[in-house]
Amino acid sequence: MTKPAQTPTGTAQDGPVSSPISNSALPDFTGYLIKRSWVTIQRDLRDVLLGFDLSQRSMSVLSVVIGNPDINQSDVAAALSIERSGMVVIVDELEGLDLIRRTRAATDRRAYALRATLKGHQLHERVRAAIIAHEDRIFANISPAERASLHTILLKLVEG
Amino acid sequence: MTKPAQTPTGTAQDGPVSSPISNSALPDFTGYLIKRSWVTIQRDLRDVLLGFDLSQRSMSVLSVVIGNPDINQSDVAAALSIERSGMVVIVDELEGLDLIRRTRAATDRRAYALRATLKGHQLHERVRAAIIAHEDRIFANISPAERASLHTILLKLVEG
């Protein structure tokens, strides 16, 4: 049924990867591995955050607001590379959970100054701990040195 | 649990933030860095594949079919960790572009045996070259050693 990878039209046959069911040249691309990694992580993380009534986006926004008190919605959107229009529902959701508050900015009456509530700070700290445990689970099969190396390289990548 | 407080930036009582916007503790999580990396890569890759009338999913399916001639749709879905139901539209799209063909499997009359056309093989090879150039662009700011290390670690991660 499934034949070993063979290339009828003389395609390049290099590729050190041979899986039980080979997905061809895909694992040769680092971008594909990053995607697959994210899919795996995202599925586990979704379940973790579900226990706190948070989505991945709302957790990100909460984290940015805590890191930058009195930030406005547009700047949060820019920090997370998402659209301003998408911020509305997320801030609504976080405000509905009493985790952050919209207060009017003193200098600009168009904008809100976002600030986390005490409940927001406390929940954020608990979620942080849960995510640390989640990552320990995800990265259980690679060494601490490799994990640190991965972190450093990715940090360099996203900041470049 | 006490906070490690190794957050690079983002103090809590600076008043109105108009200086650099940090995203708080988010970059401490490797999963977040993987997500941000994927978003960056995905945006560039989308434009690359657009020039070939391909989506990321259809390119993945084409690649798997070429790597595994006469594979059926369910096995492709399993190889890519996507749902069987999502395969239908992708295979329809690839067949419409005359890149792959659905032929009846000899052993199982329920299933199709997927096989790439000559046009499919040729396009796949051109897209491969384009993706290699795309990745060279994406990883331009990290060293070859780091890039190789990244690839090795991610491969270990997705296979574990």
Place this chain on the structure above:
DNA sequence: TATTGTTATACTCTATAACTATA
């Protein structure tokens, strides 16, 4: 009874345009 391909459905995420009120 289980599986393959299929359809329908829904939910999330993302992207765009346009509107209001302020600047």
Place this chain on the structure above:
DNA sequence: TATAGTTATAGAGTATAACAATA
């Protein structure tokens, strides 16, 4: 005019359930 927040909308991508034909 330009910007902050908002609304509406449309398009992907993903997930689930159910069905007919076949195993």
